[in-house]
Amino acid sequence: MENLIPHFVELIRRAATDLPADVEAALRRAHDQEEPGSAGQGALAVILENVRMSRASSTPICQDTGTPIFYVYYPAGWSTLALKKQIREAVAEATAKAYLRPNSVETLSGRNTGNNLGDDFPYFHFEEWEEDYLKVDLMLKGGGCENVGAQYSLPDTRLDADRDLEGVRRAVLDAVHQAQGLGCAPAVIGVAVGGDRASSYIKSKEQFYRPLDDINPDPRLAALEKRLTEEANMLGIGPMGFGGKTTVLSVKIDSLERLPASYFVTASYMCWADRRRTLIYRDGAVTIE
Amino acid sequence: MPTFDLHVPINEADIRALHIGDQVRLYGTVITARDAAHKYIMDTFIHPPAIPESERGLYEELKRLWRGGIIYHCGPVVSRDAEGRWHFVAAGPTTSIREEPYEADVIAHFGVRGVIGKGGMGPKTLAACQQHGAVYLHAVGGAATLIASAVKEVLAVFKKEEFGVPEAFWVVRVEAFPAVVTMDAHGQSLHETMLAASAQRLAKLIGRHS
Numbered sequence: 001m002e003n004l005i006p007h008f009v010e011l012i013r014r015a016a017t018d019l020p021a022d023v024e025a026a027l028r029r030a031h032d033q034e035e036p037g038s039a040g041q042g043a044l045a046v047i048l049e050n051v052r053m054s055r056a057s058s059t060p061i062c063q064d065t066g067t068p069i070f071y072v073y074y075p076a077g078w079s080t081l082a083l084k085k086q087i088r089e090a091v092a093e094a095t096a097k098a099y100l101r102p103n104s105v106e107t108l109s110g111r112n113t114g115n116n117l118g119d120d121f122p123y124f125h126f127e128e129w130e131e132d133y134l135k136v137d138l139m140l141k142g143g144g145c146e147n148v149g150a151q152y153s154l155p156d157t158r159l160d161a162d163r164d165l166e167g168v169r170r171a172v173l174d175a176v177h178q179a180q181g182l183g184c185a186p187a188v189i190g191v192a193v194g195g196d197r198a199s200s201y202i203k204s205k206e207q208f209y210r211p212l213d214d215i216n217p218d219p220r221l222a223a224l225e226k227r228l229t230e231e232a233n234m235l236g237i238g239p240m241g242f243g244g245k246t247t248v249l250s251v252k253i254d255s256l257e258r259l260p261a262s263y264f265v266t267a268s269y270m271c272w273a274d275r276r277r278t279l280i281y282r283d284g285a286v287t288i289e
Numbered sequence: 290m291p292t293f294d295l296h297v298p299i300n301e302a303d304i305r306a307l308h309i310g311d312q313v314r315l316y317g318t319v320i321t322a323r324d325a326a327h328k329y330i331m332d333t334f335i336h337p338p339a340i341p342e343s344e345r346g347l348y349e350e351l352k353r354l355w356r357g358g359i360i361y362h363c364g365p366v367v368s369r370d371a372e373g374r375w376h377f378v379a380a381g382p383t384t385s386i387r388e389e390p391y392e393a394d395v396i397a398h399f400g401v402r403g404v405i406g407k408g409g410m411g412p413k414t415l416a417a418c419q420q421h422g423a424v425y426l427h428a429v430g431g432a433a434t435l436i437a438s439a440v441k442e443v444l445a446v447f448k449k450e451e452f453g454v455p456e457a458f459w460v461v462r463v464e465a466f467p468a469v470v471t472m473d474a475h476g477q478s479l480h481e482t483m484l485a486a487s488a489q490r491l492a493k494l495i496g497r498h499s
Contacts, residue, residue, distance in 0.1 A: 039469045042312050043429050046467055050435035062431035063366050063379035098378060101366050112453070144384055144407075144430060159495065170495045177491045180484060182384065182408045184430035231494055235487040240407070240429060242310075242469055243483055273431040 001082045007279060007286045008090030008136070013099045014288055015138050015277040016065050018055045022212045023188075023249070023274045027051070030186055030239070030246035040244025047239070047272055058099070062273045065100040066140040068122035071209065073135040080126040087124070087136070091116050103143075133282035137209050145183035145271040149204070150175040151197060154263040163263040165224055168193050168253070169231075175267035176232045176248060181241015184271035188212065189232065189251045192266045194258035204268040207252035209276060221253045228253075239272075249274075298357025299402040301422040307470045309479040313426060315466040318444065319359040319405070320351070323383055325456040326448070327391040335394050347447050347458075354460065355399035359426075362388065362406035364455025365437070375443040377461065379433035382407040385425070393417035409471055409480035418474050425472035427479075439466040 019027075027047055034041035054061040068091060072083055092115040094100050104113045104121040116122060129135075152171040154163045159174055161167035172191055179187070190207030192200045216222035228251040238244025249272070258264065278289045293307060297317030307313070322330070330351075333344050340348055365380040385392075385406030392404060392414045402423050404414070407430040418424055428436060440461045447458040471479040 039310055039312060042467070042469065046429040046432050046435060050429070050432040053438060054434040057434060059434045059437070060366065060379045061433065063364065063381050063433040064383075064431075098366060098368065101379070142431070147384075173491060173494055177487055180480070180487070184407070234494065235490050237483060237487050240427060240469075241409070241480065241483055242427070242471070243479070243486075271431060 001079060001086075002284075003086070004281060004286070005086050005090045005093070007281070007288070008087050009094050009097070009099075011136060011138055011277055011279040011288055012068065012090060012094040013058060013097070015140055015275045016060050016094070016099045017058045018277075019051045019061060019273065020276060023272075024048070024051055026212050026249040027186070027272060030249065033246065034239070034244050038244060039242035040238040040240070040246070043239040043242055044246075060099065060101065061275065062142060062271075063101055064142045064144065065103055066142040066275070067103070067146070068100070068116065069125075069139045069141055069205070070122060071125045071127070071137040071206075073127050073129045073131070073137075075132050075134065076128060078128075078134065083126070084124060088117055088122075091122055133280060136279040138277055138279075139205075139208055140275040141205065141208075142184070142271050142273060145187065145269045148179035148183040149201070149266070149268045150178060151200065151267075152265045154265060165220060168265050169224060169228060171265040172228050172251065172267050173231060173235070175269070176237070177235055179269055180237055181239075183269040184273065185237055185241060186239055186246045186249050186272050188249050188270040188274050189228070190268040190270065191251065191253040193253065193255040193264070194262075195256040195264060195266075196259070196262065197264060199256060200264040200266040201268065203254055203256050204266040207254060208268070208270050208274065210252050212250045216253065221255070225251050225253050295403070297359055300357065301402075304402050304422045304424055305474050307424050307473055308475065309470055309473050309477045309482070311470040313468050313470060315359065315403075315405075315426070315463055315468065317359075317462065318354055319361045319461055319463050319466070320354055321361045321363045321365065321457070321459040321461070323362050323364055323456055324387055325452040326458055327388045327395065329448070329452075330395055331391050335398050350447070351458075352399060355401050357400060357402050359403045359405060360395065360401055362404070365459060366433070367443075367454055367459075375446060377437040377440040377443065377459075380437040380440060381431050381433035382428040382436075384408045385410050389414060396421050396423050405466075405468055409478065415472050415476065415478050418472055419476045422474050424470050424474055426468035427471040428466075428468045436466065439463050
C-alpha cells in the first residue's frame with residue numbers, strides 16, 4: 001500500500017483547524033438572526049472570529065480536539081490492518097504538531113498516553129464498498145458535548161412519550177433542554193431511533209457526517225427534522241446558553257432495526273465546533289473536502 | 290447590553306455594578322486553575338492547621354495575585370519558544386461545575402473577584418459571589434484560538450511538573466479577554482433563569498396529549 005500518512009496528517013489538520021463551510025455558513029446566519037448587541041450574538045461573533053483565526057494560523061479551533069472518529073470506506077483488496085497502522089501514525093504525528101491535544105487518558109491510572117493512541121483510541125469503523133476509491137471520513141467529537149448526549153427507552157412516562165414519532169419528538173426536545181448551554185450551543189443534534197443501546201449511539205453520531213442542508217430521503221424523518229430544528233430553537237437557550245434564537249443549527253435523524261422489546265431514542269450532541277473532513281484517494285490522487 | 294472593561298485588581302464596587310447579561314473585557318493578570326489545582330488549594334491552604342513551609346511561597350504569590358483577581362478554568366495548549374518562553378496556543382474555558390464544591394471557599398479565602406469558565410456554577414458559588422462581591426464570567430466555549438490571542442504574556446507557571454500542563458497554575462497577562470457575566474453579585478444566575486424559562490417553553494411544546 002502506498003504511504004498515505006502525510007495525507008492523513010493533512011486530513012487531521014484540516015479537521016481540527018478549518019471548520020467546514022456549511023457549518024460556518026450556518027453560524028453566520030445564526031449570528032445575523034440574533035438580537036443585535038445581545039450576549040448570544042456576541043458569542044457568535046467571537047465564534048466566527050475564532051474560526052477565521054484558527055484557519056489562518058492552523059491552530060485548533062477548540063483546545064479540546066475530541067475523540068478522532070474515522071470511518072474508512074475501501075474497495076475490495078485493501079488491507080484494513082495497513083490502513084489502520086498508517087492512520088494511527090498520522091494521529092501521533094498530528095499530535096506532535098499540536099493539531100491535536102493529547103487527549104487519550106488511560107482510565108484506571110489517569111495517565112495521558114501523550115500521543116492520542118491507545119488500544120481503543122482513536123475510534124475506527126471500516127467498511128468495504130463497491131466504489132473503486134478510498135474514502136476516509138473524520139470527525140473530531142469534543143468531550144463537553146459528548147457529556148450531554150442522552151438516551152431514552154420508550155415508552156417514557158415522565159415525557160408522556162410513546163413508541164412513535166411523537167415520542168421521538170418529545171425525547172429529543174427533552175435532551176436539548178437538559179443540555180442547556182453545557183454542550184457549547186448552537187449544536188447539531190444527531191438522533192437514532194431503534195437499535196440496541198450501543199448501535200443506537202453509534203448511528204446517532206453517524207448523522208454528524210451528513211451535510212447540514214441535506215434532506216432526509218425518508219419524508220417522515222425529513223418532516224420531523226425540520227419541525228425539531230424549529231421547536232428546539234423555540235426553547236430560547238441560545239448560543240452558549242446565553243439566551244437567543246439559535247440553540248441548534250440542525251437536527252438529523254435516522255432509524256435502525258430494533259428488537260420487539262426495545263425502542264431507543266438516542267440524541268448525540270455536537271457542539272458548534274462541528275469538525276469533520278473527508279479524504280478521497282482515487283487513481284493515485286488525494287483530495288480533502 | 291453594555292460592555293464593561295475590567296482591570297485587575299478589580300474593586301468591589303466595579304463588581305457590584307455588573308449584572309447578568311453584561312459583556313466584559315478583561316485586562317491584567319489571570320491565573321488558570323482547574324481540577325487538580327482546586328483540590329490542592331483546599332488540601333494545602335484552606336483546610337490544614339498549618340501551611341507546609343515548601344508551599345508557603347506559592348501561597349503568598351496566589352494571595353497577592355488573587356486579591357481582586359481572577360481564576361480561569363482552563364487547560365491550555367501551550368508552546369515554548371527558542372528562548373524558553375511559554376505561549377498559549379489554544380485556551381478556551383473548561384466546564385466549571387466540577388469546581389462547585391470548592392469555589393466558594395477559594396473566593397472567600399483569597400478575595401477573588403471573578404471566576405471565568407463555561408457552563409456556569411451552582412448555588413454555593415452564587416451565594417459566595419453575593420456575599421464577597423464576585424462574579425462568574427462565561428467565556429465562549431471552544432473559542433480557543435481567539436482567547437489564546439488575548440493572552441499576551443505568560444508570566445509564570447506553578448506546579449507544572451506535579452499537575453501536568455493542562456492542570457498547572459498558569460499566570461498570564463490578558464488584554465480584552467471577552468466574557469459575559471452569567472452569575473452576578475446580586476444573587477442572579479443567568480443559568481438558573483434560562484433553565485426555568487426554557488423548561489416552561491418545553492412544557493408548552495410537549496404538554497400532555499390532548
